[in-house]
Amino acid sequence: MITIEHLSVSFGAVQALRDVSMEVATGKITAVLGSNGAGKTTLLRTISGLEEPTTGSIDLDGKSLLRERPENIARLGVGHVPEGRGVIGEFTVEENLRLGAMISTTPLRAGLDEQYERFPVLGERRKQHAAKLSGGERQMLAMARALIARPTVLLLDEPSLGLAPLITAQLMRAIHDLCSTGSLTVILVEQNASSALRIADHAVVLHLGSVVANDTADLVAADEKLRQYYLGMVE
Amino acid sequence: MAASATTRRAAVGASTGVLAVVLSFAFASSTRVAVALSLFLVILIKGMVLLTSAQLRATHPVIARAALTVVVIDVVLFATYFFPANTNSNLAIGAAMSIVLLGLSFLTGASGQISLGNGAFMGVGAFAMAIWANHHATSPIAVGLLVAVVSGAAMGLLLGLPATRLRGPYLAGMTLAFAVAFSAILSSFNSWTGGDSGLQLPTAATPPQWLLNFFGPGTSLLTTNSMWTADIAIFVAGIAFFFMANLFASRTGRAMRLIRDNDVAAELVGVSLPRTRVVAFVVSSAYAALGGSLTTLIDNAVSPSTYSFALSITILSLVVIGGIGTIPGALIGGIIFAYSNSVITWITNQTGLNPQGNLASQLNGIIFGVLLIATMLFAPMGIAGTVRHLRHRRRRRVPG
Numbered sequence: 001m002i003t004i005e006h007l008s009v010s011f012g013a014v015q016a017l018r019d020v021s022m023e024v025a026t027g028k029i030t031a032v033l034g035s036n037g038a039g040k041t042t043l044l045r046t047i048s049g050l051e052e053p054t055t056g057s058i059d060l061d062g063k064s065l066l067r068e069r070p071e072n073i074a075r076l077g078v079g080h081v082p083e084g085r086g087v088i089g090e091f092t093v094e095e096n097l098r099l100g101a102m103i104s105t106t107p108l109r110a111g112l113d114e115q116y117e118r119f120p121v122l123g124e125r126r127k128q129h130a131a132k133l134s135g136g137e138r139q140m141l142a143m144a145r146a147l148i149a150r151p152t153v154l155l156l157d158e159p160s161l162g163l164a165p166l167i168t169a170q171l172m173r174a175i176h177d178l179c180s181t182g183s184l185t186v187i188l189v190e191q192n193a194s195s196a197l198r199i200a201d202h203a204v205v206l207h208l209g210s211v212v213a214n215d216t217a218d219l220v221a222a223d224e225k226l227r228q229y230y231l232g233m234v235e
Numbered sequence: 236m237a238a239s240a241t242t243r244r245a246a247v248g249a250s251t252g253v254l255a256v257v258l259s260f261a262f263a264s265s266t267r268v269a270v271a272l273s274l275f276l277v278i279l280i281k282g283m284v285l286l287t288s289a290q291l292r293a294t295h296p297v298i299a300r301a302a303l304t305v306v307v308i309d310v311v312l313f314a315t316y317f318f319p320a321n322t323n324s325n326l327a328i329g330a331a332m333s334i335v336l337l338g339l340s341f342l343t344g345a346s347g348q349i350s351l352g353n354g355a356f357m358g359v360g361a362f363a364m365a366i367w368a369n370h371h372a373t374s375p376i377a378v379g380l381l382v383a384v385v386s387g388a389a390m391g392l393l394l395g396l397p398a399t400r401l402r403g404p405y406l407a408g409m410t411l412a413f414a415v416a417f418s419a420i421l422s423s424f425n426s427w428t429g430g431d432s433g434l435q436l437p438t439a440a441t442p443p444q445w446l447l448n449f450f451g452p453g454t455s456l457l458t459t460n461s462m463w464t465a466d467i468a469i470f471v472a473g474i475a476f477f478f479m480a481n482l483f484a485s486r487t488g489r490a491m492r493l494i495r496d497n498d499v500a501a502e503l504v505g506v507s508l509p510r511t512r513v514v515a516f517v518v519s520s521a522y523a524a525l526g527g528s529l530t531t532l533i534d535n536a537v538s539p540s541t542y543s544f545a546l547s548i549t550i551l552s553l554v555v556i557g558g559i560g561t562i563p564g565a566l567i568g569g570i571i572f573a574y575s576n577s578v579i580t581w582i583t584n585q586t587g588l589n590p591q592g593n594l595a596s597q598l599n600g601i602i603f604g605v606l607l608i609a610t611m612l613f614a615p616m617g618i619a620g621t622v623r624h625l626r627h628r629r630r631r632r633v634p635g
Contacts, residue, residue: 048503070502079503086500088493099493102486103505145504 001026002047002153002185007056009042009209016042018209020056024153024202027182029175031200031217032189033231038206040189041083044155047187048080049073060153075103079151083158085142089131093122093141096130100145115144119174136167140174147178153185154178160192168192172199193231197221205231278309300480308473315465323465324533325573330468331529333569334475336554337562338522341479344560345488346515347495349403352394352410353523353550355417358542360387360524364531365434366427372437376467380528387524388517395516399509414547421539433538440464440532464533471529472569475522480562482518491515523550545600552607558617567618571606575599 002024009017017039024030032040045051047058049070058065065073074080087096094112101111116123119140125133130141139159146154156175160168176199178184190196197203203220205213213226220226283306292299315323339353350356363386364379371378394413398406421428428434442463482488490511493501498508531537553572558564579598583590614621 050499050502069507071505071507074503074505082499082503086497086503088496088500090496091489091492095489098486099489099506100504102490149505 001061002187003057003059004043004047005057007043007046007058008054009039009046009051010054016051016209017046017053020206020209020211022204022211022214024185024187026152026185027179028201029179029186029188029199030202030204031193031196032187032204032206033191033193033196033220034206035191035232037208039209040206041157042209043206044080044082044157044187044189047073047155048078071103074149074151077150077152078155079146079149079153080155081139081142081146081157081159083161085138087130087133087138087141087145089129092127092129093133094126096141096145097122097148100148102149104149106150111148111150115148118147119144134167135162136164136171139163139171143174152183153187155187155189157189158191159188160190160195168195172196175199193227194221275309275313279306296484297481300477304473304477308470311469311473312466315462315469318462318465320461321577323461325577327461327465327468327533328530329569329573330465330472331526331533331569332550332553332572333526333565334472334529335523335526335550336557336568336572337475337479337565338519338526339550339554340557340559340561340565341482341522342515342519343554345483345495346491346512348398348512348515349407350410350516350519351407351544351547351551352412352414352417353519354542354544354546354548355414356387356390356520356523357527357530357546357550358417358421358539359390359520360384360527361531361537361542362421362428362434362527363387363524364528365436365537368436368531369434376440376532379532380471380525383524383528384521387527388521390524391517391520392513395513395520398516399512411544411547414544417542417544418539421542428539431539433536433540435536436531439535440467468529468533471525475525476562476566479522483562487511487514549599549603552603555617556603556606556610558619558621558623561617561619561623563622564617564619575602578602 004023005021007017007020008015020039020043022030032043034040042051046053047065049065049068049072053066060076060078063076065076065078068076088099091099097112097115098108101108104111112126116126121137122141122144125137130138133141143154143156143159159171159175163171172195175186175188179186188196188200197217197220200217203213203215203217204211205220205226213220213223215223281302291302311326315326318326335353335357338356339350342348342350360383363383367374367379367382394409398409401409422430439460440463441460490501490506491514493504493506494508494511501511502508527542530541549572553568554564556571557566557568576599579595579602580590582588582598583595588595610617616624
């Protein structure tokens with residue numbers, strides 16, 4: 001379980017997160033929603049150690065993640081697929097996956113096969129340069145690269161960004177399937193609120209760095225005011 | 236199918252090898268020369284047999300790279316026997332410089348860091364070699380080279396640790412400061428470095444007695460110093476290129492390229508940015524020092540004026556001209572450097588310029604400047620990078 005308490009993050013005079021508190025249940029999908037500038041990406045970056053909070057705490061199963069370097073947090077089992085995916089175009093699919101496997105304790109071949117089974121299209125294109133993949137395939141590669149290290153927590157930052165609706169639906173199904181065993185916890189940051197709420201168990205809505213809603217995904221999806229004012233879901 | 240191709244290749248290799256040995260003994264002037272010739276041909280054939288195996292290249296790339304290294308070293312060493320002294324001298328200088336360029340190319344091309352101080356790191360190796368040789372006159376050359384590499388790596392570590400906190404122009408600024416201060420540092424340790432006049436090696440690099448004895452008196456094989464130093468430089472460069480090619484392709488090399496392209500993504504997959512950057516810096520410095528120590532061996536002396544800030548700029552220019560982050564680019568840069576003096580001599584001869592004049596003394600800088608501008612304009616990826624790009628483009632056009 002991830003426990004975040006009174007978390008605040010500032011960039012100079014700009015306060016990106018204000019006194020954010022939330023709990024992320026193990027084996028569940030928690031969607032973090034909100035408009036541009038709400039602080040969603042900052043929240044994920046702070047969990048990963050890329051940003052330093054001014055106040056507050058982040059615990060993973062009782063262990064504090066504060067003041068840990070990002071590579072150590074990754075080794076503690078937090079996988080992060082950043083916005084823009086961060087795959088290396090000049091590397092092949094397999095070389096990108098090998099990068100993700102650097103901190104894995106399982107044999108490389110087994111890890112690769114597991115990801116090829118999970119995302120068959122990556123197996124078919126294992127020798128292809130990542131630059132030649134479509135947006136959806138790149139997103140799958142970025143997720144597979146994070147998953148090959150066998151994380152217990154997966155942070156996904158805008159996975160549907162720039163993808164066609166059909167591909168987004170496939171991707172969301174894949175994310176939902178990841179949690180089917182109950183061992184992987186997912187924090188899903190999305191602007192596409194309706195897609196995220198469809199697969200999420202829980203939802204947190206941020207606005208200008210503050211939590212304005214923190215409830216089950218069904219209740220958030222049913223709240224007309226939240227839908228209209230914070231999630232841009234106009235019927 | 237694959238097994239029969241392997242058997243066929245092995246059979247062709249074995250029969251060609253036997254033929255090579257028979258011919259060597261039939262035509263060589265003495266038994267010992269025949270042994271040397273046989274050895275050269277057998278290594279060449281064995282290496283070529285390994286290299287032609289696509290399966291080996293795919294499944295055992297390290298062995299394939301080792302085979303390529305052995306073949307190239309074998310051929311070039313053999314060729315030095317036939318080359319005139321000045322060609323061997325140029326080859327030696329080119330091999331030494333290509334090691335330095337390879338180090339910087341790795342630092343910049345793989346990890347994305349910029350160093351303006353590799354001339355000074357080269358100087359560290361050059362002086363370490365000279366100081367060691369002056370205090371341990373009977374020590375083998377290999378030990379001197381090793382001392383130089385360790386000195387360069389240690390200096391790289393010293394500068395690399397604070398460098399992990401710096402990026403882009405700030406890191407370049409720090410290495411620039413080291414390059415500028417290097418001459419002053421050398422002067423401060425007069426008793427060790429010989430001050431402005433530098434140091435001479437106690438004895439010129441000569442082939443070991445056992446090798447001379449092997450060929451016997453009367454043969455000219457390996458008896459000239461220029462050929463011997465060229466052979467050492469080529470052999471060492473071959474090993475250095477082999478290690479670097481493996482480092483480029485290794486997990487560490489891939490992690491470095493990930494840092495260069497996306498340092499956030501690198502951290503998120505568990506790559507330690509400070510540690511990886513320091514490793515790149517240390518490797519680059521060690522390579523520069525190795526190149527510097529070979530230069531001392533070739534020149535039989537070392538002078539502080541050689542390792543001025545201008546050399547660091549020349550090194551950076553050559554890396555850009557050859558192609559940043561490419562292994563052949565370092566080789567191309569080394570050859571350009573080695574032949575730059577010959578080109579200047581040719582220009583002065585053709586134009587009637589006074590070789591001691593002001594313009595002639597500046598020709599070196601002018602040539603590198605023009606080459607650098609031309610590269611930036613017409614081949615921004617450098618010579619090797621552009622050739623690779625054109626080859627990829629042509630391959631894409633070929634149907635199927």
